[in-house]
Amino acid sequence: MVIEKIGNINNITETKKSKHVSGKKEEIKSDSIEISSAGKQAAEIAKSAQIVKDTPDIRAERVKDIKMRIDNGTYDFNDNKMLEMVADKIANFLVR
Helix, strand or coil: CCCCCCCCHHHCCCCCCCCCCCCCCCCCCCCCCCCCHHHHHHHHHHHHHHHHHHCCCCCHHHHHHHHHHHHHCCCCCCCHHHHHHHHHHHHHHHHC
16 A cells, blocks of 8 residues: 655644844842831840840849848848748749
8 A cells, every 4th residue: 555645744844933022121020028017026025035035033243242241241131021022932932
């Protein structure tokens, strides 16, 4: 069986469309970010909380002063405010 060619099938080519070139350059787009006032406030609060967290509970200068006054005999042990504070701390420790 013989099949004959139909037309010029070997020379079929597609035409390519050319891209339209304009004289304008493409605009360069850049990313940007804007932080809201609530976000800024939250950052400030977080920063302040971290400072408080990093601050030691024991004030070394105050402890040194009280120790010196105890050693010198000038510390007032009859201070009710101090006694109440110490009693509260002891009670809280025992309740845990």
